[in-house]
């Protein structure tokens with residue numbers, strides 16, 4: 001991302017890289033597709049049905065079960081020293097009109113907010129979100145982990161509360177920044193703690209580049225007083241994004257390590273964190289998630305790397321249920337994702353997310369891919385229902401003419417088909433796509449009406 005003057009270029013990653021001023025004038029507004037696009041496989045159509053403007057450029061979109069009826073957006077300006085930030089809720093009820101987009105009070109003070117996770121009322125007594133912040137851009141490097149009440153009119157927590165202590169060295173832009181905090185009760189005391197990764201990655205030649213996995217212990221009393229939670233070091237390596245393994249009673253996660261250019265499985269064994277390198281050759285890692293991609297009842301790890309040319313989407317399969325020992329295989333689901341220029345610091349793809357195109361969908365999930373600096377979006381469609389067949393059709397859906405952030409996918413209008421919200425960073429817009437049944441689709445593409 002940021003490769004603009006006057007700064008040394010940094011390998012960019014995350015999401016949205018705005019080349020500081022050039023792209024903003026070069027982009028044209030994306031217009032809704034005149035005709036729906038037929039999705040490979042013939043069962044569905046996809047159409048852009050609208051968009052909405054966001055005052056501060058949107059980077060990540062999330063649909064969180066803990067924040068029903070709302071799309072959560074994190075926004076940040078890419079220019080060094082010019083801070084402009086926000087966390088928004090966008091109401092999905094069509095009746096809200098101009099008031100659909102509302103900023104969480106105080107979120108303008110969270111310098112470069114990244115990914116968010118949701119917390120239901122059992123955590124703090126009210127629905128909340130947790131966000132990590134900061135980035136490698138000069139003046140934005142010292143980040144933290146923040147808790148916010150998930151409301152534009154908070155009744156319990158009037159402003160965001162930071163639960164980490166700032167960490168930086170004396171050199172300029174030596175701060176540590178955070179991309180994600182995942183709730184998990186690490187010590188079994190019934191209070192949610194957070195597992196997080198932080199990264200030190202200054203763009204200056206003398207800067208250190210390293211990542212650390214740690215957990216933050218929720219105090220017994222007054223967790224949101226503003227006092228930092230106690231930190232516990234877990235491992236060196238994880239830097240940007242990681243994904244907790246669902247259903248694991250003890251900590252288990254995969255980290256797509258950007259600096260280390262490898263994908264690693266971390267897990268607890270007898271109270272000690274162990275690690276297992278799943279892929280030494282992944283290249284700089286970007287996003288990951290755990291999903292049963294082939295319908296055999298066992299999770300796979302879906303992951304992307306992040307390269308200027310020829311980035312890829314991978315699935316890692318395991319031949320047993322204990323991922324610390326099972327045999328692992330890598331499958332390249334798609335490749336050829338590239339940034340639109342060779343400018344240093346630009347890369348693709350961004351996130352890959354498995355999803356069901358309709359609630360009645362039978363068969364393997366599809367995969368939505370953000371092109372990030374490729375300025376495009378894709379759907380990967382499985383070529384067969386054979387659990388051993390890892391071939392997918394890679395279909396470009398649109399050139400959105402802007403850096404693409406993290407998309408959010410879910411059936412937000414209840415019609416039985418997936419809605420996709422795509423942050424078009426440089427356009428200050430979020431684009432809304434919907435799936436629908438192809439006219440001659442087999443009946444099993446249609447949602448079940450109860």
Ligand SMILES: [Ca+2]
Pocket residue numbers: 184185186187188189190191192193218
């Ligand atoms: Ca705890």
Ligand SMILES: [Ca+2]
Pocket residue numbers: 291292293294295296297298299300
């Ligand atoms: Ca599986």
Ligand SMILES: [Ca+2]
Pocket residue numbers: 410411412413414415416417418419434
């Ligand atoms: Ca829908």
